Amino acid sequence: MKQPFSDATFLASSAGAADMPPPGPPEIAFAGRSNVGKSSAINALLGRRRLAFTSKTPGRTQTLNFFALGEAARLVDLPGYGFARVPKAMRAQWQALVGAYIGSRRTLVGVVMIMDARHPLTPLDEQLLHFLGDVPLLVLLSKADKLTRKEQAAVLGAVATAVPGQARLFSSVTRQGVDECRSLLEQWLEQPGSGRRLE
Numbered sequence: 001m002k003q004p005f006s007d008a009t010f011l012a013s014s015a016g017a018a019d020m021p022p023p024g025p026p027e028i029a030f031a032g033r034s035n036v037g038k039s040s041a042i043n044a045l046l047g048r049r050r051l052a053f054t055s056k057t058p059g060r061t062q063t064l065n066f067f068a069l070g071e072a073a074r075l076v077d078l079p080g081y082g083f084a085r086v087p088k089a090m091r092a093q094w095q096a097l098v099g100a101y102i103g104s105r106r107t108l109v110g111v112v113m114i115m116d117a118r119h120p121l122t123p124l125d126e127q128l129l130h131f132l133g134d135v136p137l138l139v140l141l142s143k144a145d146k147l148t149r150k151e152q153a154a155v156l157g158a159v160a161t162a163v164p165g166q167a168r169l170f171s172s173v174t175r176q177g178v179d180e181c182r183s184l185l186e187q188w189l190e191q192p193g194s195g196r197r198l199e
């Protein structure tokens with residue numbers, strides 16, 4: 001496969017199950033609490049300065065943002081969660097949108113969840129993990145540059161044993177973990193018949 005992460009273009013924004021683009025190539029979705037470093041991680045993986053430009057204003061309509069990675073894959077940026085003082089109705093909207101996508105998208109091959117290496121596994125992270133069920137998972141422990149080596153090893157060990165998937169340390173500042181993450185995602189995409197069988 002050509003390197004899909006070097007050829008990203010914006011495809012569509014979707015505010016509900018009804019207006020998602022028709023399923024096509026395998027999709028990898030990115031999720032995480034607001035401000036956790038998700039856009040920076042996506043941009044680091046794609047080698048871009050500003051591709052993921054999702055609005056950060058609390059209260060704005062939340063959307064799924066679809067990007068084409070060449071013709072062989074797609075990246076889906078899920079709306080961030082966990083703003084303080086977000087109205088209940090918006091939380092319900094987030095759950096409906098993300099739940100509909102994760103629960104029904106047969107071309108979804110895996111979810112990358114970004115967690116702050118200093119504050120992993122918040123209650124909202126746990127809720128999202130619960131949503132994922134058996135979807136393949138890679139947890140990136142972001143802003144790892146803010147931790148000492150010893151702290152990094154401790155948090156990696158703790159999270160790796162707590163989540164039903166893989167975990168890696170990540171920093172979009174030092175680029176720690178960027179190349180390794182890219183190769184893990186390429187492996188997801190290369191699996192024959194990648195995509196779930198949802199009947």
Ligand code: GDP
Pocket residue numbers: 032033034035036037038039040041056080142143144145146170171172173174
């Ligand atoms: P998002 O809301 O999850 O998309 O988060 P952003 O990517 O916009 O990042 C939120 C803030 O964290 C910004 O001020 C970034 O500069 C900072 N940030 C993101 N990634 C890193 C990282 O790896 N290391 C450090 N030190 N700061 C980061």
